Amino acid sequence: MRAPSNRLMSAHLLRRRFLDIIGWGFSALAFLLLGSAMVWILVTIFLRGITALSLEALTHVTSGTSGGLLNAIEGTVVLAVGGLMLAVPPGLAAGIYLSMFDTGRLAPTIRFLADVLVGVPSIVIGYFGYITMVVTLGWQFSVAAGSVALAIICLPYICRTSEMAINQVPRGVRESAYALGAGDARVALSICVRMALPGILTGTLLAFAISVGETAPLLYTAGWSNYLWNGHITREPIGYLTYAIWAFITEPFSGAHALAYAAALFVTFFVLVISILSRMVIDGRKNGARRNGGWAWRGRGR
């Protein structure tokens, strides 16, 4: 009586242990697969980028498919800063509104549409910029059109990360400020925004990194230029690093390839530094807040 039951038990146990091993093996394998792909990409970019790097890349402008990347580096910074300048005021205001004045039906609508806007492919935003600003308004390929396109991409990120950051400010602090007679503006700007500043800055920094890595929205709004920016807002195309990656790697010259690798190194290194920085800020601030950082990267087809 005992023996068959024991054998039955051990068969059952064996099956269970086998399933366990399969399960853990599969999940470890999945992680290894992703981790090694990540390392493969980073090693490729860094090795090829560093061998391609030269002083000329940093100090000269592009001439055709050779020269340097100074114009592209400058253009990337100009476009990304321009995009942030346009996106931060409305994004932060939206964050304040969603977090503090969420009373009527407007706030849920804004929140939902912001979440949907995160998912709109960046090429659609680029094409929207092309038909409205470049063609209809006659700005042509320009800093203005590129910055507005980047601003639309940054807006929902900044809006939602500031909302989450301001949500972390304890309710009691707000109520005390109101009880002391402070108005909406003062409670929002000198209490909530000041307390939530690390979170808001992290979100803004991540939006900046996204702007630096974008290509599709700029192709038909910013154009490309071999020269340094001459200060014109409209009717003057401008270069940027991600264009150099895309356009120069398909050229049949090793000099062009070197520029593409160097540009990829700059962009990847920059994005990596910002990611690590924001991860350190988020880890430093403990519970709840870490959701902000993870959130910002999710969503869009780029």
Added chain:
Amino acid sequence: MDNSLAGGAAAGKRRFSCPLEDSRPGALSPLLCRLGRMSSGVMNFRRLTALLGSMVAGSLIAIVVFLTVYAWPAVRLNGFRFLINNNWNLGSLYGNPVTVHGQQILPGAHYGILFLIVGTLLSTLIALFIAVPVGIGTAVFLAEGIPPLMRPWFSFLVELLAAIPSVVYGLWGYVVLIPFLGHHLFPFMAKWLGFLPFFGGSTGSGYGLLTAGLVLTLMIVPLITATLRDALVSQPVALRECAMALGASRFETVRLVLLPGVRRVLVGSSILATGRALGETMAVLMVSGNALNYLPANIYTPISTMASFIVSQLDSALQDPTGMAVRSLAEVALVLCLISIFVNGLARVLLYYEGRRNVRTK
């Protein structure tokens, strides 16, 4: 007495100031006071933030409206055939424009994007097919398989996949992945898996459907993994303890108790990932082979997706003097936009209800 009381109140009112309203030099105070005083008029601070905040919603509405307006002549001309025909042809660029359905177009011009829709859907499907199991496995490994102290760094490695710009993926795919796949893996797969439908036949040069699907997989996996890992970690400890007390092993706890609890999060994040895969542009543009007007014969065939087609075709569309090609590209963008709005809206609604359910049960 009355007078003194009233005077005292008035004086008190005059003297009272909010303690926060100090006038430290260099502070934001003057600006803030002015903002505060605006509250008497039509525009107070609350309405100002609402107005600025509406720009977020307004930009989405503007995108849809302006794309629709610009693409409308093309929508009228192409009709429903746009989605089911398989011929994108700008017509004779040197011919005299002819009038069809009241629109000026080039002779012989046809606009049908079935191959784009098929390419977009198939590459996304392949990516989902690989990304969902791999994403679940990785999330389980990160949430349950390693000590919590190591979790942030291991997770960071995976989440970094989402931070790498699309064009860098494209570069890596173009330089490293395509030679490897085209020369080694694809011929190997065609030889040993060729008996399966769509796995055999010509493997081409490495540009194509499967390559695009693999690159998309890497780009969307972190979305699924990150969301699912957060959901797994936040499952109540009591659930785990109950399962353990019933004699379940660690993996059985995950498989039978924790994973069923996060089913809806998985569905929501997978739909979000779908939305992202549908709209990927640069990476797909660089590895998909940019096919025109034909449907894939096997999984190695070159394809185009809607997003990459817009980039690769705008230059030639600008050659069309009637402008109908550019408007038809706007129609492609509009279709892509509407699809992604639908997909993302669906995911957000699902995740929203999941969030509400969690709040209720807590």
